Amino acid sequence: MERATRVAEDVLLPAAAAVDASGAIPASHFDALAGGGFYGLFAPPEVGGLGADFPTMCAVVETLAGGCLATTFVWVQHFGLLRNLLTPWGGDRPDWVAAACRGERRGGIAFGGLLPGAPLLRAQAAGPSWVLDGTAPWVSGWGVIDTLLVAARGPGGTVVHVALDAVEGGGLTVERQPLFALDATATVRADFARVVVPADRAVRIEPYDPTASSGTTLRLNGSLALGLVRRCCALVGPGPLDAELGAARAALDGADAAAMAGARARASELALRAAATLMVEQGSRSVSAGEHAPRLAREALFLLVFGSRPEIKRALLDRLRPGGGQP
16 A cells, blocks of 8 residues: 555656546656556455455555546556456466556456347457457457456446457457546557457357446446545645545445445535535636646546446436435
8 A cells, every 4th residue: 555655646646636637647657657566456465466455456456546637547448457367267268367467568458248138249259260250349459458358248238357468450440539537548449340359369158247347346446436535634724525525435345236326426425515516625726727726627527437437427427417316
């Protein structure tokens, strides 16, 4: 945690306004995360990781998000690849695991096949290989990541997870998605047209479960909102927001699958109010380009819809409507 705080305060925060204005994250940010061992945050020490437990993971994400949300947002996508490599389904790839823990192999995610409803991305068997067709609307970190973990809807009600090189070609094309906040994440739409994936790049095949990305799996993304609130608290100074931050964190930590959507909504709504509080507290200078307040306000709006689910949306709307619930 001390290491995470140093990176957040000494590396990420001083450049956050410049990152926001330029639309690009310097490579030095990701090098600092790699140098601190954070790409292997939850991997066991015997394979080169830090061995952090889940509460520590959440605390580290919150701390780093309070320095630069864009950098943290891209970095956490790596966890999808690392988690798969550390499981039996990931296959015997010790060189990949070691490189992933060192931050030399940096992962991103393309989860078009996991989204509810008609599948946006499909995988069909072609002998020992797989062929991908469709789209992944949001892939962040293009140009930074080198390995893309793709989840596509497979035959017989399955999801096929494969690891691709994050480069265009062979039927894979990308188009930059301009964002009003976190544009520096270099988020793209990825289109797959008969992309052939060798059998040794398949890391997992499992039954499709539309609820698998709900419930307690939503906890880690809540740390992004908490990190934004944390930064607002630091800029505003001691006050009621500090207690609300602690309460929102405790609600996320204590939420079971049924309560997680409400806890996530609470954290996102608090981020919006914290950013608004900072804007008001800083007065007219908060509308000037380059100030933290307007960046944090736009990021708070972004977090209202990022990683959302129907149940989170309903809970947020209940909180945001006149007379909505409060802590």
